[in-house]
Amino acid sequence: MEHEHTPEEPEEDxxxxxxxxxxxxxxxxTIPITVIMLSERLFHFPLIExxxxxxxxxxxxxxVLFIFGWDTxxxxxxxxxxxxxxxDSLISLGTIIAYITGFIFFTGIVxxxxxxxAMIMAFFTTGKYVEAKARGRASQEIRKLLELGAKNALVLRNKKEIEIPASEIRVGDVMIVKPGEKIPTDGIVVKGESSVDESMVTGESLPVDKLKGSNVIGATINQDGILYIKATKVGSDTFLAHIIELVEEAQGTKVPIQKLADKITSIFVPAILILAILAFLNWWLFSKDVSRSLGIAIAVLVIACPCALGLATPTALMVGSGMGAKRGILIRKGEAIQxxxxxxxxxxxxxxxxxxxxxxxxxxxxTGKISQKELLSLAASLERxxxxxxxxxxxxxxxxKSSKKVTGFK
Incomplete structure (x- = not known):
């Protein structure tokens, strides 16, 4: 039972x-740049004149800007x-203007x-890496759900028992599931009797008895007898695939606060651009210092960047739904977290x-002459x-150590 999103896993890595x-x-x-910039303060002499x-x-x-930060x-x-x-708009504009000042510096204007x-881009890249790691951790929990399914299956084809990958099971195939094995995919029992551990689905520890005509769920564990099961659902139609789909939907759903963040960003970014221009003009008009005015404008662009507004909510949703899946809690919509x-x-x-x-x-x-210790030992020997x-x-x-080998029964 292979989920259709499996091929995408390497992309996350x-x-x-x-x-x-x-x-x-x-x-x-960036570190050498920082050392060069601060060398006079750190070492009391400039490393490069x-x-x-x-x-x-x-x-x-x-x-830093045009190779590793080019996408941004x-x-x-x-x-x-x-x-x-x-x-990215504020970061891009702020870093490019700051970088260009290095060339304009030789004119003596700024x-x-x-x-x-470079320092701004380095910190921004660090934030992006942390975000990617958070998404990766959430995706790992989905992978663990994928691993719950059986890898191979024993099926009857042309009256012969053959072992095939679980992903190759077709609707109508009759699977043979022995005691202790995972049921490869959803189906209906056509022959045999057994009990099945469905705790991964229901949370109930006691196994459920299965007879001819009983429905079974893929990835649950057969306990006692051999079951012949006709596959009714495969691939993305299975119960486990739907569970995984629920988790992925929860991670991709936009909650009300996230929609609000997007709306704020669409207004906030142009407002900051206008504010940076006004800050530049204000300082330039009153101080006549172009360099200082430009520095103020760059500071407004960079410091006001609402990166946390855009990153915090989706990251929290992905990690929250992923951690929930790890603990057996399926969050159908991200809104539930909020x-x-x-x-x-x-x-x-x-x-x-x-x-x-x-x-x-x-x-x-x-009761009688038997002690509690002896009674427990006898019971354990029988149930071993x-x-x-x-x-x-x-x-x-x-x-x-308390159980003994049973040699006879009366």
Whole structure:
């Protein structure tokens, strides 16, 4: 039972690897820039004399902005030209203007802010990497759900038993499931009797008896006898696939607060652009200092960037729904996470939710001359080879050393 989204898994790993690579290279160039900029304060002498230090910063800063940060710069500038403003717009404009000041510096009009451009991009890349890691962790929980399914299946074809990958099962195939094996896909029992552990679906620890005509769910575990099961659903139609789809939908759903964040961003970004222009004009008109005015404008663009507004909500949703899936909690809509703060009363199913879902022996009552210890030992000896949950509880209470080999029964 292979889920249709499985081929995309390497892309998520690729995204994390891509941002990690950008992060390492960005900081590899930014750290020397920072040292050059602060060398006089750190070491009380400049490592590189002016104007060669500016040239060095421009050379080191170029790959930071136009190679490793190019996707951000390109996306942000496209947003500016098409009036579709996004989070990258302010970062792109701020870093490019700051970088260009390195060239204008040689005219004597403005001070140099080119090193700041690389530092801004480095911190922004760090944030993007953290976001990708958060998405990756959430996706890992979905992968764990995918791994719940059986990998192979024994099926009857042309009156022969053949083993095939579970992904190759067709509707109508008759599967042979032995005790202890996972049921490869959803189906109906056509022959045999057994009990099936459906705790991964229902949370109930006690196995459910299955007879001819009983429906079974893929990824649940056959306990006792051999079952012949006719496949009724495969691939994306199975119960497990629907569970995974629910988790993915929850991760992709926009909650009300996220829609509000998008709306705020569409207004906020152009407002900040106007504010930066006004700040520049105000400082220039009153101080006549172009360099200082430009520095103020760049500061407004960069500091006002609402990156957290755009990243925090989707990241929280992805991590929340992923962690919920890990703990057996399926969140159908991301909106549920937001509205949880308003919940006053929660009604739980008891078994497997509040309790462990596994029986335990709490009291032993004996009659006659037999002691409680001897009674427990005898019961454990009889139940030692049974797969029933109550039998396992008795054996666990007694311990392996207390049970004896049964040679006869009267």
């Amino acid at each position: 690729s995204e994390i690897s891509s941002w990690k690579r950008k992060l390492l290279w960005t900081w590899a160039f 002016m104007p060669y230090s500016i040239i060095a910063i421009l050379i080191l800063g170029f790959p 710069v390109k996306g942000g500038m496209r947003g500016l030209f098409t009036f579709y403003f996004n989070m 001070d140099d802010y080119s090193g700041v451009a 509205t949880m703060k308003e919940v006053k009363t929660i009604v739980f199913d008891k078994t497997g939710t509040i309790t462990k879902g596994k029986p335990e022996v709490t009291d032993i009552t004996s 080879l049974s797969e029933h949950p109550i039998a396992k509880a008795i054996v666990n209470k007694a311990g392996l």
